Amino acid sequence: MTRPQIDRPPARSPVAVLALLLFALSLGSCTGGDSHERHIGVDVPGPGPVDSDPSPIDKAQALYSLSTEMADQGFVVTTGTGLGLIRLDPPGGVYAPGTVVTVAATPSILSTFDGWRGDLSGSANPTTIVMDGDKQIAAAFSRPPIAEDKVTLDYLIDGPGGGSITLDPPGGIYDHGTTVTITARASDGSVFSHWGGGNVDNPLYGTEQSKTLNLIDSAIYIVAHFDAPESTASFAAHGNTSEHQRPLPWMGAEVFVRFDQLDAYMAFNAPGINTMLMPHQSDDKLIAQWNGMVETHDHDISEQGFETTMDGGNHWSRIWVESQNDARIVVRYRSAPVDPSGRLAHTGYGQVAPYGPGDHVDEWFTIYPDGSYTREVKVWSPVAAEAVPYTDDRIEVFFFETQEFLLNSIGMEGERYASDDIHTDALTLVKMDGTHQVFGYDPYPVTEFEWEDLRSAFEPFEHANIVIINTKSPLRPYTIGREHPTDNWVSVYPNEASPDPPHHVFNEWPVEDIQGEGYIGGGLGHLVVTGDSGSWFRQEGDSVSKIYLSGFVHHTTDAGNAAHVNGVARSWLTPARLTETSSTPAEVYGxxxxxxxxxxxxxxxxxxxxxTLDLSASNTSPMVNPAILINNWGSAPPNVIIDGETLTPGEDYRFGYYPTLDVKDDRDWHDVLIVWIQKSSTSPVSIQIAEAR
Structure with a gap:
């Protein structure tokens, strides 16, 4: 059968259709100070007026959303706050009209479920709701009064598997300073997957079954995730799949990604900084790198920055798995930069984002089995047309890819210093010409926090676009920025030196020593986007975008690490050309x-x-584990041949399918095959892809 010739108009992306639909359907209930979602029982600053003239919606594509949250959710979980989760069956949060959804509330071990609010009422649990329109529901939880001189360690159990939690000493309510060991035990047929949860000081994540916590003075909660055995041995994302689920305050591991090809993980925490987790080379701890944030500035409102990481109550933050298959995972993050008072930037200039007035953020993390991933960041702003990166203009958007490197013992297990997890020669900076240099924190590169000193501290590598962080791990994380013809495209610079090594071997967040908290953050280097408006990845009338490529390199030597990551950068920034050479109707878009x-x-x-597709790989444009998206493929399994060698599925290549896909290129993508090939070459390569027989 020949695939039909299809002449379709450019499709509106599913995300755009859904956002417009939710926006249009919300207008009837929104007034001056409300967002497009009702936050039930929560007193939060309103973002301003809502645009009353949305674009038309194709009614045939109408879907209804089910938004969920914990009632009366605030900035933090406190000693006196009830706690719980809402789970949906079927999951997803977006449904065809008439779908009956089962809704279940799960209280924490110290809490009681009190009933439903919003578009559900009563206290039946579980219960059902019929999707005859957009719905917003909240679950109310409470717990008995707890003395002010006590601190709580609360927990919940989540995931498709089953299990139990034990506390030693038991109880969940403790004197300040108590050390508690919490242990996860899976039921028959299940396995423990990972931890989530946390508090304002500590997003919590990790995979060890037992965790020892020193409770200082802040209430903390833990979510133990249990799953099926096969799911924890594969390349897979675990956690939330609904863009309409509000995470609990300071929620660690709202989404958790496992790799089967390397001993590493990714934890997506809300409010969101993606965390790359890697094993320590000599103990059982995990080292974590917080990688990425968004900050904007609105000097009409405040001289302070507006950051996505300040939305501790997750009023705006949503993290969910958008898609996953054997070849790749896409995790989405939606948020808004806020100031310490919870205000949004540029609300007085109107609305351009689907989510309300002011500045809002969409992020796409496209993750492959080898641990490499792109992070595309789109900042919606009514002043986007005037935006330039990292200046004192009205909007100031800069993405810190290696800022606040978090050195983490995963679970507040006693004191741990930066020097425990990172080498003295802490950063390797790499240029596209292949040259590299290692920079250390002892002696520290600068002694004064003066801008010119900082800009010159890493000369002649202050404009290197590749950063490798030299962790004490077999794996070392890297980030690649886009190179620019001018020398102000990327700046790498150190922070001010801390006066008290070794506890603060370089400038850290939080600044104070926190006895027993077990983690410190360090920002020895920032990879900062600079330059003029031409340096954006995309700049449209209502948004600006940036893009980065990150991953892990298996440590060999500093020179070997630099050479490997430089090859990855070349394969992405100057990719080899792919051409169709078999005279078929197949078309290569690029x-x-x-x-x-x-x-x-x-x-x-x-x-x-x-x-037959020929890839013109070379030293300048190498092939490194390429992926190919094939539009209008169908659903048949592929057979892949490279230079006459038939590859083995699962070992040499992986594949998956998308019924539809938004590539953001104004094309209509249907029945899409993705093939990820685990091969590298600096010579031309012939790739043949056909249906497997």
Missing amino acids: YDMAQKAYLVDYTGVADSTVV
């Missing part, structure tokens, strides 16, 4: 940096046809 993939269309290609 390379997409955000997808980290080549784009091909098989419209009109007969099912049995072998399509």
